[in-house]
Amino acid sequence: MPIQFPEKPGLVVYFTVGDPDLATTHSIALAAIDAGADVLELGVPFSDPLADGPVIQRASERALRNGTRLRDVLELAAALRVERPESGLIVFSYYNPILRFGLEEFCAAAEQAGVDGVLVTDMIVDEATDYLQALHRHRLAPIFLAAPTSPDERLARIGAVSRGFVYAISRVGITGAQKSLTEDAEQLVRRLRRFTQLPIAVGFGISNPEHFAAVGEFADAAVVGSAIVAAIERAGPKDAPHAIARFIQGLRRDSREPAAPAR
Amino acid sequence: MAGTATQERAGRFGPYGGRYVPETLVAALDELEQAYDQAQADPDFHQKLDELLRDYAGRPTPLYFAVRLTERLGGAKIYLKREDLLHTGAHKINNCLGQALLAARMGKQRIIAETGAGQHGVATATVCALFGLECVVYMGEEDMARQELNVYRMRMLGAEVRGVSCGSRTLKDAISEAMRDWVTNVRTTYYLLGSALGAHPYPTMVRDFHRVISREARRQIIEKENRLPDAIIACVGGGSNAIGAFYEFIQDKDVQLIGVEAGGRGPQLGEHAARFRGGAPGVLQGTYSYVLQDENGQIALTHSVSAGLDYASIGPEHAALHDSGRAEYTSVTDAEALEATQLLARTEGIIPALESAHAVAECVKRAPKMSGSDVVIVNVSGRGDKDMGILARELRLSGAE
Ligand SMILES: Cc1ncc(COP(=O)(O)O)c(C=O)c1O
Numbered sequence: 001m002p003i004q005f006p007e008k009p010g011l012v013v014y015f016t017v018g019d020p021d022l023a024t025t026h027s028i029a030l031a032a033i034d035a036g037a038d039v040l041e042l043g044v045p046f047s048d049p050l051a052d053g054p055v056i057q058r059a060s061e062r063a064l065r066n067g068t069r070l071r072d073v074l075e076l077a078a079a080l081r082v083e084r085p086e087s088g089l090i091v092f093s094y095y096n097p098i099l100r101f102g103l104e105e106f107c108a109a110a111e112q113a114g115v116d117g118v119l120v121t122d123m124i125v126d127e128a129t130d131y132l133q134a135l136h137r138h139r140l141a142p143i144f145l146a147a148p149t150s151p152d153e154r155l156a157r158i159g160a161v162s163r164g165f166v167y168a169i170s171r172v173g174i175t176g177a178q179k180s181l182t183e184d185a186e187q188l189v190r191r192l193r194r195f196t197q198l199p200i201a202v203g204f205g206i207s208n209p210e211h212f213a214a215v216g217e218f219a220d221a222a223v224v225g226s227a228i229v230a231a232i233e234r235a236g237p238k239d240a241p242h243a244i245a246r247f248i249q250g251l252r253r254d255s256r257e258p259a260a261p262a263r
Numbered sequence: 264m265a266g267t268a269t270q271e272r273a274g275r276f277g278p279y280g281g282r283y284v285p286e287t288l289v290a291a292l293d294e295l296e297q298a299y300d301q302a303q304a305d306p307d308f309h310q311k312l313d314e315l316l317r318d319y320a321g322r323p324t325p326l327y328f329a330v331r332l333t334e335r336l337g338g339a340k341i342y343l344k345r346e347d348l349l350h351t352g353a354h355k356i357n358n359c360l361g362q363a364l365l366a367a368r369m370g371k372q373r374i375i376a377e378t379g380a381g382q383h384g385v386a387t388a389t390v391c392a393l394f395g396l397e398c399v400v401y402m403g404e405e406d407m408a409r410q411e412l413n414v415y416r417m418r419m420l421g422a423e424v425r426g427v428s429c430g431s432r433t434l435k436d437a438i439s440e441a442m443r444d445w446v447t448n449v450r451t452t453y454y455l456l457g458s459a460l461g462a463h464p465y466p467t468m469v470r471d472f473h474r475v476i477s478r479e480a481r482r483q484i485i486e487k488e489n490r491l492p493d494a495i496i497a498c499v500g501g502g503s504n505a506i507g508a509f510y511e512f513i514q515d516k517d518v519q520l521i522g523v524e525a526g527g528r529g530p531q532l533g534e535h536a537a538r539f540r541g542g543a544p545g546v547l548q549g550t551y552s553y554v555l556q557d558e559n560g561q562i563a564l565t566h567s568v569s570a571g572l573d574y575a576s577i578g579p580e581h582a583a584l585h586d587s588g589r590a591e592y593t594s595v596t597d598a599e600a601l602e603a604t605q606l607l608a609r610t611e612g613i614i615p616a617l618e619s620a621h622a623v624a625e626c627v628k629r630a631p632k633m634s635g636s637d638v639v640i641v642n643v644s645g646r647g648d649k650d651m652g653i654l655a656r657e658l659r660l661s662g663a664e
Contacts, residue, residue, distance in 0.1 A: 047561040048430065050439040050548065051285040051446065057429060069559045095283055095546045100560030122283040122546065147287040149449060154289065172287055173447040 003088040003116050003141060003164040005038050005199055009212065010221030011251065012165075012201050013244075014092060015228050016043040016059035017076055018068025024237045029080055031241035032228075035248035038221065039088030039165075039201075040080070041119065044073050046094040051121045053176030055226040058233065070097045070106070074113045081114030088164075090117040090143060103130065107138040117141030117164045125157045132161055146192055148172055148184035159196030166196055167223065170204045170215075176226050178205035186218045212251045224251070274463025277586060279579035282462040283546045288442075291449045296464040298369045303471075308364065315360045319393070320350045322357075322475065326483035326640070331610040339493065339633035341626060344480050344508065344642045347615060353645030354473060354504045355386040355457060361472035362455045363390035371453035373397045377441040379406055379434030379500065380571035380618060381413025382645055383457030388422035398422040401440045403432040406570045413649050431564050434500075434574045438548050458501025459578035462549030466578050473507025480640055481511050488638055494519040494629070497642040498621040499592065500536075500571045502578030504644035509590060519591065522581060523625045525567030526594035532557070536565040537594040538577040539585055545576075552579040568597035568653065569617035571645075595624040601657050603627055604647060616645035617653065 004010075013032045017025050029040055045063035049056060070093070077089050091110055098106045098120065110118065118140050123131055125144060135142045141164030146155055149172060158166060170185040171178065185202050192200055202215045203223025215222040228244060235243035273296075274280050282292060302308040316322040324345045333341045346354040366374060374396050378384030384400040391398035400417055404426045407414050417424050430436040438461075445454045459469045477495075484492050495512060497505035499522040512518040527535030535541065538553040545554035547562055555563040555575040567573040584590035595603075600617055603624035608614045615623055619642070626641045633639070647654065655661055 048435065048439050048547065050442045053443075064561060096554070096556065096562070097560035099545055100543075100556065100558070121285060122549070124282060124284065124286055124289055126289070127281050127283060145286040147285070147289075149287050149290040151290060154286075158286075169287060172449055174443045 002086055003039055005221045009216030009219065010038045010199065010201065011036060011248065012039040012041060012203070012221055012223040013037040013228055013248065014041040014043055014223060014225035015232060016045050016056060016063050017073045018045055018063030018066045019059040019229070019232060020062055020237045020240070021066055022068065022072055022076065024240055026076060026079065027241040028232065028244050029076065030083065031245040032248055033084045033087045035245040036252045037087070037248060039090060041090045041092040041223070041225070042073050042077060044070050044091065044093035044097050046097060049094065051174055053174045053226060055230050055233070056175050059229045070101050074109050074115070077110070077115050078113035089115050090119055091115055092119045093121070095120050095122050103134045107134045107140055110140055111138035115140060117143045119143040119167065121145070125154070125161055128161065143167055145169055146188060148188050152191060155192050156195045159192065159198070162196065162198055165199040165201050165221065166192060168192055168200050168202045168219065170202050170206065173204065175204055177207040177230070181205070181211055181214055185215070189219050209251050274467065276580040276583035279550070279552050279582040280463060280466055281551050282549060283551065284462045284549045285446055287446050288449060288462070291445070292462055292464070294369070298365060299464055299468050302365055302368060308368070312361055312364055316357065316475065320356045320360060321348060323479045324348050326480055326487065328487065329611050332607065335610050336627060336630040338630040338635065339637035339639045340635070341630055342484065342492070342638065342640045343613070344476060344640055346476065346504065347613070347619065347643045347646035351382070351386045351389050352648060353382040353386065353616060354476065354507065355383045356389065357475060357507070358457065358469050358472040358503060359383070359386040359390045359455065362468070363394050363396070366396065366453035366455065367394055369453065371451065373448065373452045374455050375399045375401070375441050375444050375452055376455045376457060377401045377434065377437035378457060379437065379573060380569065380616070381406065381410040381417070381649060382571065382616070384422070384424070385413050385416045385420070387455050387457070388417040388420035391422060392420045399444070400424050401427050401437040401444070403427045403434060403437050405432040406434065406437070409653060410570055410649050411652065433565070433570065435548070435562065442548065458503040459506045459580060460501040460548065460550060460576065466550065466580055469503050470506045470510060470580060473503050474510045476504070476507040476642065477509060477511035480508065484638065484640065490638070491515050491518050492638040492640045493633070494521055494639045495642065496521045496523060496622045496625050496639065498523045498572060498618045498644060499577060499581060500574055500618060502581045504642055506578060506580055508642040509584070513589060520584065520589065521625060522590055522592045523621045524592060524594040525569060525572035525621060526596040526599070527566040527568070528597060533564045534566050535594065536567045536573050536575070538575070539592040540594060544582070547576040550576070550579050552576050552582040568600060568657070569621065571616070571618040572621060593625060595621050599624040604654065605658060613643065614647035615643050616647050617650045619644045
C-alpha cells in the first residue's frame with residue numbers, strides 16, 4: 001500500500017479534479033508528486049460542498065461547469081497509478097456522488113483504478129457499517145476525519161476503523177486558509193496517539209512553510225488543500241502545474257531550515 | 264400515542280435519516296440529542312412550552328369548517344386547520360419556541376437559522392427577541408428578493424440577515440451556509456433548523472414540536488364531527504407542517520395522509536421540487552432521503568413559485584411514509600397553487616401562504632370526487648401576507664381585472 005510518509009513530515013496534497021480542466025489536473029498531479037507530495041487527495045467536485053470554504057467552493061463550481069464526474073476522477077487515478085506507481089492516491093468526496101455511482105460499484109472501480117484509500121467528508125464512523133464492508137472487500141483504506149470537538153470515545157472508534165492514516169482537523173471550522181495554527185491541532189494529535197499507531201496527518205488551513213514545519217513538530221504529515229487550490233486559481237491553467245511544483249518545493253525546503261522567526 | 268410508528272432506532276425512519284455530517288458537528292449533535300431527551304422528560308419544560316404556545320403564539324389554533332369552499336367544490340366537508348392564525352403567521356413558531364427553550368437550557372447565546380420563505384427566519388428572530396438571544400439568519404438572495412417583506416420583519420426584530428449568493432441562492436444554499444457557520448462556531452452556537460430535515464435529532468425533534476397540530480386537530484374533529492377525518496392534506500417542503508399534521512393520525516389506518524409537493528412549472532428536472540416524482544434516495548445536508556439529483560449525484564436545481572417548498576430533498580420520515588405507502592404524495596403546479604390562493608381568498612376570506620395553497624389546490628382536485636359525508640382537513644400552514652408581491656404580479660392585482 002503506497003500510503004506512506006518516508007520523509008517527516010509527510011505531505012498530503014488536495015486539489016479538486018477538473019479544476020480548471022481535467023488535462024491540467026493531470027499535469028498538476030504529476031507535478032505535485034514529482035515535487036514531493038507523498039499522497040494525493042483527488043477531490044470529487046460536489047454541487048453542495050457544505051464543509052468547504054469559498055476557495056474550494058469555487059473550484060467545485062469550475063470543475064462541475066466542465067462536467068467533471070466521479071468516473072473522471074477514477075480514470076485520472078488509473079492513469080496516475082501507471083505513471084507514478086509509488087504515490088498514494090485517495091479519492092476525496094462527499095457521499096452522494098458515491099451513493100449515486102453505487103457504493104459497491106464505486107469501490108470495485110476504485111480498486112481497479114489502483115486507488116489506495118477513500119475519504120468521505122460527510123461519512124462518520126457511526127454510519128459506516130456498509131461503507132466499511134465495501135471498502136474492505138476492495139482493499140481500500142477508509143480514512144476518517146478526527147475533529148478537535150471529537151471526545152476520546154469517538155477518537156477510539158475512529159482510530160479502530162481507520163487505515164492508511166488518520167486525518168486530524170487542525171481547528172473547528174470549514175476548509176480554508178488561516179494565519180496561525182491553533183493549539184487545537186497539537187492537543188488533538190496528542191489525544192489521537194493514545195488510540196492509533198497509524199500516521200496522523202493534520203489538515204485545514206495549512207498554507208505556508210511555517211505551518212508545515214510547525215505541524216511536523218507533532219504530527220506525521222500535513223495536508224495542504226485550500227492553499228493549493230488558491231494557487232491553481234491564481235496561476236491559471238497554463239502555469240498551474242509549475243506553480244504547484246514551486247509551492248510544494250517551498251514547503252519542503254523551508255521546513256528543513258531552522259524554524260523561521262515569526263513574521 | 265402514535266409513539267414510534269415509523270421509527271425503529273434513534274434517528275432512522277426505515278432506511279432513511281441518520282447523520283451524514285462533518286465529524287466536527289457530531290459532538291454538538293450528541294449534546295443536542297441529550298439535552299432534548301432530558302427536556303422531553305422534564306415536566307417543567309413542557310409546562311413552559313405549553314404556556315408559550317398558548318399565551319404567546321395563540322394555540323390552540325381553530326379547526327374551521329369552510330362552508331362556502333365546501334359548497335363551491337360540492338363534495339367532502341372541508342375543515343381548515345388554521346396555523347396561519349399563529350403569531351408570526353405560520354406553523355414555524357411551534358418549533359422555534361421549543362428549540363429556543365432548549366437553546367436557553369443549554370446555555371447557548373447565539374442562534375443561527377436558515378430560511379426559505381422567510382417564515383422560519385421571522386419565527387426564529389421572534390423567539391430570539393423574546394429570549395434575548397443573538398440571531399443570524401441565512402437566506403438565499405433569490406428568496407430575499409421574492410420574500411422581501413419577511414427580510415424587513417427579521418431586521419425589525421433585531422436579527423442579522425445574511426444573504427447567500429452561492430448555488431441556486433435558495434433554501435438549500437442557505438442551509439449549507441448555516442451549516443458552515445455552525446461548523447465554525449459550534450462551541451457557542453445553537454443551530455435552529457426550521458424543518459423536519461437534517462441530521463438526527465432534528466427530524467425527530469422538529470416533528471415532535473409540531474405534533475401539537477395533529478393532537479389538536481384530532482380532538483377538534485372528534486368534537487365537531489364525532490369521528491376521524493377521511494383525509495388530511497398538507498404541503499411538503501422539508502416536511503415540518505405535514506409531519507406535524509399527520510403524526511397523531513398515523514395509527515388511524517383509515518385516515519388518508521396526503522402530502523403535496525411543488526410541481527412548479529412542469530415535470531422536467533429543474534422545473535419543480537417534487538422529490539417523490541423525480542428524486543432518488545441520496546444524502547443531502549445531513550440526512551438520507553429522496554433527493555432531486557442528476558445521474559452523477561449532483562444536486563439538481565429546483566423551482567417553485569413558493570420559496571418554502573423550493574428544496575431538493577425532503578424530511579426522512581416522509582421518505583419512510585412514502586415507501587411504506589402509509590402516506591400518499593402528490594404535486595400541484597405553480598398555476599394551480601395560485602388559482603387555489605385566489606379561490607380560498609374569495610370563498611372564505613382567507614389568503615393562504617403560497618406553500619399552504621398547494622394543499623388547498625390538492626383539496627380542490629379531490630373534494631369534488633368525494634361524498635358529502637366525507638371529511639377532509641387541510642392544514643393551512645401559513646398566511647399569504649408575505650406573498651402579496653408575487654400575487655400582485657402573478658394575478659395582476661394592480662389594476663382592474
Ligand atoms: C407557511 C409555510 N408552509 C410550509 C412551509 C414548508 O415547510 P415545511 O414543509 O417544513 O412545513 C413553509 C416554509 O417556509 C412555510 O412558510
